[in-house]
Amino acid sequence: MKKKNIWMNVNGEWHDLTVTLQDRLIDTLRDQIGLTGTKEGCGEGECGACTINLNGKAVLACLMLSVQADGAQVTTIEGLQNGTDLHPLQTAFLTESAVQCGYCTPGMIMAGHALIKQNPDPDKTTVKTCLANNLCRCTGYEQPVKAVLKAAGEMRRKIK
């Protein structure tokens, strides 16, 4: 099977990787780098469990070949916390009871992460639109939406 060398910055660390052409970004992240926080729920871009940030934008790791991500800056759920300090989004998902089974949670948080970066003060409708690619079968979305709003507020407060 044809292989290619790529390099990629994942959560602040550069990786030299040898990938096959078949490898999607999600395969490389999970199977090669061992970052299994990024989940696969459908493999077709519909469920959003594999949402990561690529060059600052929310993208689906199952809809991208690893070779396409050559040279990219990738942030996954594992890259959010600072030592043992949780990211405000992670804290808000806990305090707002936005987590049930947790399988969609990493993707939800990464979608929220890209949103807040782009729009530090989103309203509820914006958050609902932003999370539209992240299916959740447990929570009914009410609490995850609240959690993203709360985290955005928290992050604004910190910057001030």
Added chain:
Amino acid sequence: MTDSYTAVGKSFQRIDGIDKVTGAAKYATDLRFENMLYAGLLRSPHAHAKVTCINTSAAEKLPGVKAVATIFDVPKVVQYWFFLRTEKKKEQMFLHDNIVRFIGDPVLAIAATSKEMLKKALSLVTVEYELLKSIQDPHTALTETKVNIHKKGNIAFKVNKEFGNVHEGFKAADIIVENTYHTSKQKHASLEPIGTCVASFQSNGKLTVYSSTQLPHWSQHYLAMALGLSLNKVRVIKPFTGGAFGGRCGVIHGLEVMCSYLSRQTLQPVKMSFTREEDFSATESRHPMTIRMKTGATKEGMITANKVEILSDTGGYGTHYIGVIADCMSTGIGLYNIPNYSFSGTVVYTNKSPCGALRGYGNPQMNFAQESQIDIIARKIGMDPMALKLKNYRREGEMDPVLNELILSNGLKECLEKGARSCGWEEKRLRQAGNDLIKKGIGLSIMLHGTGAARALPDPGSATIMINSDGTANLHTAAADEGQGNRTVLAQIASEILGIEFDNISVSETDTDITPLDCGTHGSRQAYCGGLSVRNAAMDARQKMLNHAQKYLKVEANQLIIKNGHIIEKSNPDNNISIKDLMQKIQIQDMGVCEQVIGSASGIAPAMPGYYGAVFAEVEVNTQTGRVKVIKLTSAYDVGKAINPDMVRGQIVGGGVMGIGFALTEGLQLKDGHILNPNFTDYRILRSCDIPEIEPIIVESNEPTGPFGAKGIGEGSMVNVASAISNAICHATGVRLTELSITPEQILQSIKNSR
């Protein structure tokens, strides 16, 4: 009263939350082991056929192919744990033949060293089939005599029951309403696809299976039987699970048993993961039903008789079909005090993907039909549906004739009153709202669902609590948590009774080698049944602590209480000892004792209490397109006592959204046995931008048999949503829909027909 609790009634964060928000939580799909093989299934392309020949020689010649197992080697599990009760019944648990009964029925499994090798190997297998006539329509299954899907025929199960005298009941009625309802083949659609396990058979003869099962101990039983192993040689470990909703109620068709066979052949860990398409097309779904219902009532609003005939379609196999149809009966009869009630249920096999347990079991189907009937009667006699329900519901203190149990708590009236007040029911009901284009309506539906399955099924629950020498505690329970938060709730109950802070209680992994026998998570049972086990185990440990404290405090145990981590003499609070100091003394310091306090409990719950709920749905119907938008749900549920209110609200809101899906957007579509929508593009589950406002209301009726008064919630929150929405559509437009899921086209056609 709530204020006196330190842990119960408080919305603690879930104990596994940090693992989940950081990505550290390992789900079955994340597991990898050294030397692990990848397994996959070859599935039948035919709806009904006999497998005459399987040729795997080309595949087996590939260097990475390590083992093959076919349906000639491996039996299928075709029943549920009710059948573990007797040796005779156990024989019916398994089916070992060469027939495939739906498109996607597994024919063989291969284990290979890589996913690529596996894919290649599967493509090299050839299978010869002798095609058999397939039956797709359940009505055909009923009458067809020449084609038998199973040896015993196409009828899987029949039940007939009459309470009172229906004939007399209809005579006493002023109006009679008769309709036929149809419900869809809903799918669980948990975010982690159903169907991942790793089986590892070691040379010492022990099998370890990592499986996202809701029922670790029953899975252990099934696997032991299928492989001819004793229970001590089978260990089932449930990792983090990405939602279940009934879809993991046992072993999965073609999964754990196949993997275990492959691992036994190779003595290597074998992992199999279904794709989303396999989840949709080859794992269990909700039983579609045709429900014929005839209901009689007086013009004063007394329901005199109900006659129910159900045809349930379980597909090619069915593990839960008996339980599901029985649930239709018990929830239907239990909710209202209808003196004359006849129920006849027939379950048939068809050559479609199998059906099983899905949140609500048979209740959502039954509830849709019965709550539609009640709504029609209310319209016909000109009575507010809420008043009609209040007049006929089965109250606290009455007998449930199916369960033969006294109803000890029923907060339905409070659910109705609080919900109605909150959503403005009376005002909105009277108002003909909206314009010609957009019609607004509000509808109501109520429900009853049983908590657990005491005496209806083998329903054991157990717990062990070990108090550590520093005064912290470890709780061992197999109350499988698929995301509901059972483990957190159980820790709260233990904390409350032991007087040990919530943060100082750890809950074990779910592992049959470590955790005592538990029926698993089904039937909304864990806060109640699991809660009772933990409560009793904690009481046991507590008593033992008090007994030890007697020696140090020099008073009788019955004079002692536990408060804030201290054991205190009731009448003299200054005479006290901290749990920490006491445990240090008895476990380590006092070398004449050296005893750990261990509390344990095991058994069934004393009852199967019903929990109740009322949903008020507000909708807008576009009369040009037939498109419905749910604007708001007000969902009030009587949960006995909310041990963790945030988690209860999470169940109500999540169930509400799943209920909207059942009403309006979901359902597998089949053509000649092919599933047309095995993906999230075509099988629509709601997204964040689609959800209406949902107001959860918690009602606490204090169930006397429950731990701190608690009973269930998990399933009920979706049961009566579809009927409330359908009733709201009728309020808005005057048209009655009888088929789920409701399509825009049906609405438009019904509106036209009504003009």
Added chain:
Amino acid sequence: MSLQYNLENYYKPETMKQAVDLLLKFGKTAKVIAGGTDILPKRQCGAQFDTITHLIDISNLGLNYIKESKGNLCIGASTNINSLVTASAFHSNPYIGLIEAAEAHSTNTIRNQATVGGNLCNASPCADLALPLLALSACVVVAGPKGNHTIQLDTFFKGPNCTALLPGEILLEIIIPNHQETTGASFIKLRHHQTEVDMAVVNVATQLLLDGNNCLRAMIALGSVGPTSFLAKKAAGILSRQTLNKKLIEQAAMLAADESAPIDDNRATAGYRKEMAAVLVKNSLEKSWERSRK
């Protein structure tokens, strides 16, 4: 879950000539990849990609832009769909339909990856962006072995997942001619109950150039009701050079529905689609009319 292809190679050419040469060289075994959201998922609406072994990534060809040129608005083929929503160039009357279609397309996350050119080249009968672009009389610039040439979008779609692109040809750019501010436009998408994210049951874009209530030009584009997106020319024809009124709009809507040829599928029946085509065209025309007066 894994990739459907057995890829032999992946190329990321730096020049258009390299890209065209690669496409020519590998013929039917090669496919252009831009955002990848249509060609990477396993399930395809009708398209057969089993033969694909070479992917040609066009993201280094500088096709990510929205610019004005000679009075026209030009969109690079690999511009992502979210860029349309934020581009100021489209926030004026005639182009509102394009923004509405972009916002109706999939989800915010997918739109970060999915490209405008990809939505056209996938040639799905329900492609949202195709409709306002048809109504705007857009054309596409195509690069190929014989150089660049232009194709009217109206003749670009040949069937489900089938376009007028010949072997070795790549979509470069979409050109939207200038439209007067008195043009009213709208896009309407009918989805199933409750959902805000779904493929269309029927989607429609219309455009009306008005002088007072006199319609100088009308455009009606329909999707999901035939093998391709298309312009309902007969329907539009009865509006042109007429004084608009409600009745005339209703007539045009009925005529547009007559021009459609929907099929039954798991979203809706042909009959319902046809009926809804008339409803949506009527609603869209009324909306466009109202907007033209603002």
